[in-house]
Amino acid sequence: MTEAMWLIAAMMTALLSMGWLALSYESHWQQVFPKSASKPELKRLKAAGWAGLLVSAVCSLVADHPSMAVLVWVMLLALASMTIAMILSRRPTLLRMICPPFFVANA
Amino acid sequence: MISHTALQTTNRVIAAIFGGYAFTWGLSALGITAMVTLGIDFHEAETGMTLVAFLVFLGLFLWTFASASMLRVWLILAGGAALMSLIASMLQTSLLS
Amino acid sequence: MFNSLRMSMGWVHTWMGLVLGFVLMICFFFGALSVFDREIDRWAIPDTRFEPQPMPSFDEVLKPVFEQLKPHPLDMAATAERVIGPLPDPATMKLESVYAYTTHRDPVLRIGGEFGIPNQPKDPADDHLHVHGWATVNPTTGETLSSDALKIGSEWFYPMHFNLHLTWKMLGYWIVGLAALVMLAALVTGVIIHRKLFSEFFTFRPWKHVLRSSLDLHNITGVVALPFHFFFAFTALVIFASNVYLPLSYTMLKSLHDQHEQLEAERTGLPHDKSGVAAQMASVDAMVAEAKRRWAERDMPGEVGYLFIDHLGDENSYVSIYRAGSDRVALVGEGIHFKASTGEVIREQPPRSVVSSINEFLTGLHLQHFEHWMLRWLYVFGGLMGSICIATGFVLFVEKRKAKHAKACSQGSRIVDALAVTTVTGMVMAALGMLVANRLLPVDLVGKGQWEQNIFWSIWALAFLHAAWRSSPVAKARHNPAWRDQSLLIGMLSLAAVVLNWITTGDHLIKTVFTDTYWAVAGVDLSLLATSLIAFYAAAKLRAPVVEQKKTDTALNRNKQVNAYD
Structure with missing residues (x-):
C-alpha cells in the first residue's frame, strides 16, 4: 500500500510542478491571471517547478526498483505536461488553485 | 519523363536506406570481430554492437539527406561497407585458424 | 537539391514520415493494445477467465x-x-x-x-x-x-505491431524495421524543424483553424512523449537486431x-x-x-x-x-x-x-513483462500519444496541400486522406469488428480463429473502399465525411462489443468490477466504453460542415505563415 502512496505522490508532484513550469511562461500566465507577472515571480515559479520535478523523481525512486522508477517518472512527466496543456486550453483558470497568494503575489 | 529532382531524391532515399544499412552491417561485423580479437565474448560483442548500430544508422540516414555531395555519401557508405566487411572477414579467418 | 539543413530535414520529416506513417500508425496503435494483450485474450476466450497461475508441477x-x-x-x-x-x-x-x-x-x-x-x-x-x-x-x-x-x-x-502478419520472407519485420528507423529520423528532424520547442511546450489551441490546432497537437503529442517515442522505436530495432535486422551470426560471422x-x-x-x-x-x-x-x-x-x-x-x-x-x-x-x-x-x-x-x-x-499496472497504463498513454502524433501528421499533410491540389485538379491530397482514414479509423474498426465477431461466432465453430482473421481484414478493406468512395470532397479542398462515418461506426462497434460480452458470457461490468471482480475483462470493457464515448464525441464534433469550409478558407489564407517547408 505504501508503494501506491508514493506513486500517487509522484504523480501529484509531477502535475503540480508542470503546472508551475507552465505558469512561468509569460504567455500561459496571461491565460490564467488578469494582471501580468513580475520577473521574480516567474523565476520563483520556474524554480519551484524544477524542484517539484526532482521531488517527484525521488517519490518514484522510493516506490520502485530504480530501473522501473526511471520509466515511471519519465512517463509521468509526459502525462503531467499533457494534462496541464489540456487544462490551459480548456479551463486555464483552474491553475489558480496551484498558486496560493503567499507564493504568487500578483494573483 | 522523370524529372531531375525526382532522380536526385530517389538517389538520396536509396543511399540513405541501403547505403546506410550496408555501412551499419560492415561496422557491426568489424566491431564484433575486432572485439572478439581483443578477447571479448562473442555474444557480448554482438550485443554491444546492436546497441550502437542503429544510432549510427540513424546518423548516416540523416547525413545522407543533409550532405551537399552525393558522390561523397556513396563513396563513404559503399566504400566503408566494403572495406569494413573485408577486414571483418579477414579477422574472422584469422580467429578461426 | 536542398538549400538548407532545415529544408532537407523538413523533407525527410514530411515525406518519409508520410510514407512510413501508415505503418507507424499500425505499430503504435496495436502496440498500445499489446500492453494488455493477455487481458484481451481473456476477453476473447471466456473459458480462460480465471486467475493467473504460477508454473505448474x-x-x-x-x-x-x-x-x-x-x-x-x-x-x-x-x-x-x-x-x-x-x-x-x-x-x-x-x-x-x-x-x-x-x-x-x-x-x-x-x-x-x-x-x-x-x-x-x-x-x-x-x-x-x-x-x-x-x-x-x-x-x-x-x-x-x-x-x-x-x-x-x-x-x-x-x-500485428511488429510484423503486420506479413510473414512471407519476413517482409513484415523489414517494413516495420524501416518504419522504426524512420520514426527515429522523424523525431530528430521534428526537433530540428520545430520553431518553438520550449516556448510552445504546453501549447494547444483547439479554437484556432485546423492547420494551427492540428500542428499544436502534432507538436505536443510528439514532444511531451519524446523519450517514449524514441526509446520504443529504438528498442524495437534492438530487440530484433541479432535475429532479423543484422543477422551476422547466421550469415557472415556464422x-x-x-x-x-x-x-x-x-x-x-x-x-x-x-x-x-x-x-x-x-x-x-x-x-x-x-x-x-x-x-x-x-x-x-x-x-x-x-x-x-x-x-x-x-x-x-x-x-x-x-x-x-x-x-x-x-x-x-x-x-x-x-x-x-x-x-x-x-x-x-x-x-x-x-x-x-x-x-x-x-x-x-x-x-514489459514486469508487474506494474500504473506503468502499463502510462505505456498505453504513450502509445496513444504516438498514434495522435502520426494521425495529426496526416491531417497536416492534407490540410496544407488540399487547396493547392484542388486548384491544380490533383488527386494527391484525396489519396492521402483516404489512406489516412483507412489507417486511423479503419484500423480501429477492424480491431473492434474482430472483437464483435469473436462474441457472435459460435464457440465450437471449426476454424473460428481463421474466421475472425478474415473478418478483421475484410472490415479493414471495406473501410478503405468507404474512405476512398467518400473522399471526393477532399479534391475540392473540403473535408472527407468518411472520418465522421467511421467514427460513428467505431462508437457503435465498441458499444456492441461490451453488450455482446455481457449477453454471451454473463460478465457485465457490475459483476466484473464489483460483485465478482475480474479486472482483465472489466478493463477491456471499460476501455471499449471509453472508446465508444470518444468516438461519438468526435463524430458530433465533425458534423458542422459549414464551419469546416470556413476554416479551410482561413487556413488557405494563413498557409504562408505555417508553410515552413513543402
Missing part, C-alpha cells in the same frame, strides 16, 4: 501434457519444404527438447517442443532442423486449449558464432550435443524447488518464468530454470541449469555484464 501436470504433444501441422508443412525427402509420420517423431513459459498475467501456459527428424536439409548451412509443436495448456486441469480459439490479444494484435557456441558449451558444462546414451529424468519439481531456494538465497525470491529441457531422454539432457522478471525491467533471468538424469546443479548463471544489463533493460522496457 512438471512431474504431475506438464509431463503428461508433453507426452501428448504432437508436431504442429503448420510447422510440418514449413519444414517439409526445407528438407530432402518426405518427413516421417508425425506420430513416430521423438520429442528432443521442451519449454514452458508463463508470466504473472497468464492463467494459461504456453508450452512447446522440438521433434527430431532424420532428413537432410536442402541447404547445407541450414542446421538445427526440427519440427516444432506447441500448445496452450490450462494448468488447473492439464487440458490443452483448442487451436481454433484465437488469442486475439497475444496472437493477433501483438504480432563460423565464428558456431565456434563460440562450442567453446561456450565446454565452458558452461551445458552439453551442446546428445551423447547417444539413453537416461531417465530425475524429478524436475525438486530442481525447481532448488532453484527457488537459490534465488531466495540471493535475496531475490521469485517464481519460475521459463523452463527448458534439452536432449530429452539422453544422458546429456539438462534442465534450465529461469526466474520470471516480474519485479524488474527484464523478461526472465537468473537461470540455473541442472543435469536432468541426477538433478544436480551444473551451472548457476553469473550476474550480467554491463553491456548485457543495458540490453536487458532496453529490451525489457519494451517487452
Whole structure:
C-alpha cells in the first residue's frame, strides 16, 4: 500500500510542478491571471517547478526498483505536461488553485 | 519523363536506406570481430554492437539527406561497407585458424 | 537539391514520415493494445477467465501434457519444404527438447517442443532442423486449449505491431524495421524543424483553424512523449537486431558464432550435443524447488518464468530454470541449469555484464513483462500519444496541400486522406469488428480463429473502399465525411462489443468490477466504453460542415505563415 502512496505522490508532484513550469511562461500566465507577472515571480515559479520535478523523481525512486522508477517518472512527466496543456486550453483558470497568494503575489 | 529532382531524391532515399544499412552491417561485423580479437565474448560483442548500430544508422540516414555531395555519401557508405566487411572477414579467418 | 539543413530535414520529416506513417500508425496503435494483450485474450476466450497461475508441477501436470504433444501441422508443412525427402509420420517423431513459459498475467501456459527428424536439409548451412509443436495448456486441469480459439490479444494484435502478419520472407519485420528507423529520423528532424520547442511546450489551441490546432497537437503529442517515442522505436530495432535486422551470426560471422557456441558449451558444462546414451529424468519439481531456494538465497525470491529441457531422454539432457522478471525491467533471468538424469546443479548463471544489463533493460522496457499496472497504463498513454502524433501528421499533410491540389485538379491530397482514414479509423474498426465477431461466432465453430482473421481484414478493406468512395470532397479542398462515418461506426462497434460480452458470457461490468471482480475483462470493457464515448464525441464534433469550409478558407489564407517547408 505504501508503494501506491508514493506513486500517487509522484504523480501529484509531477502535475503540480508542470503546472508551475507552465505558469512561468509569460504567455500561459496571461491565460490564467488578469494582471501580468513580475520577473521574480516567474523565476520563483520556474524554480519551484524544477524542484517539484526532482521531488517527484525521488517519490518514484522510493516506490520502485530504480530501473522501473526511471520509466515511471519519465512517463509521468509526459502525462503531467499533457494534462496541464489540456487544462490551459480548456479551463486555464483552474491553475489558480496551484498558486496560493503567499507564493504568487500578483494573483 | 522523370524529372531531375525526382532522380536526385530517389538517389538520396536509396543511399540513405541501403547505403546506410550496408555501412551499419560492415561496422557491426568489424566491431564484433575486432572485439572478439581483443578477447571479448562473442555474444557480448554482438550485443554491444546492436546497441550502437542503429544510432549510427540513424546518423548516416540523416547525413545522407543533409550532405551537399552525393558522390561523397556513396563513396563513404559503399566504400566503408566494403572495406569494413573485408577486414571483418579477414579477422574472422584469422580467429578461426 | 536542398538549400538548407532545415529544408532537407523538413523533407525527410514530411515525406518519409508520410510514407512510413501508415505503418507507424499500425505499430503504435496495436502496440498500445499489446500492453494488455493477455487481458484481451481473456476477453476473447471466456473459458480462460480465471486467475493467473504460477508454473505448474512438471512431474504431475506438464509431463503428461508433453507426452501428448504432437508436431504442429503448420510447422510440418514449413519444414517439409526445407528438407530432402518426405518427413516421417508425425506420430513416430521423438520429442528432443521442451519449454514452458508463463508470466504473472497468464492463467494459461504456453508450452512447446522440438521433434527430431532424420532428413537432410536442402541447404547445407541450414542446421538445427526440427519440427516444432506447441500448445496452450490450462494448468488447473492439464487440458490443452483448442487451436481454433484465437488469442486475439497475444496472437493477433501483438504480432500485428511488429510484423503486420506479413510473414512471407519476413517482409513484415523489414517494413516495420524501416518504419522504426524512420520514426527515429522523424523525431530528430521534428526537433530540428520545430520553431518553438520550449516556448510552445504546453501549447494547444483547439479554437484556432485546423492547420494551427492540428500542428499544436502534432507538436505536443510528439514532444511531451519524446523519450517514449524514441526509446520504443529504438528498442524495437534492438530487440530484433541479432535475429532479423543484422543477422551476422547466421550469415557472415556464422563460423565464428558456431565456434563460440562450442567453446561456450565446454565452458558452461551445458552439453551442446546428445551423447547417444539413453537416461531417465530425475524429478524436475525438486530442481525447481532448488532453484527457488537459490534465488531466495540471493535475496531475490521469485517464481519460475521459463523452463527448458534439452536432449530429452539422453544422458546429456539438462534442465534450465529461469526466474520470471516480474519485479524488474527484464523478461526472465537468473537461470540455473541442472543435469536432468541426477538433478544436480551444473551451472548457476553469473550476474550480467554491463553491456548485457543495458540490453536487458532496453529490451525489457519494451517487452514489459514486469508487474506494474500504473506503468502499463502510462505505456498505453504513450502509445496513444504516438498514434495522435502520426494521425495529426496526416491531417497536416492534407490540410496544407488540399487547396493547392484542388486548384491544380490533383488527386494527391484525396489519396492521402483516404489512406489516412483507412489507417486511423479503419484500423480501429477492424480491431473492434474482430472483437464483435469473436462474441457472435459460435464457440465450437471449426476454424473460428481463421474466421475472425478474415473478418478483421475484410472490415479493414471495406473501410478503405468507404474512405476512398467518400473522399471526393477532399479534391475540392473540403473535408472527407468518411472520418465522421467511421467514427460513428467505431462508437457503435465498441458499444456492441461490451453488450455482446455481457449477453454471451454473463460478465457485465457490475459483476466484473464489483460483485465478482475480474479486472482483465472489466478493463477491456471499460476501455471499449471509453472508446465508444470518444468516438461519438468526435463524430458530433465533425458534423458542422459549414464551419469546416470556413476554416479551410482561413487556413488557405494563413498557409504562408505555417508553410515552413513543402
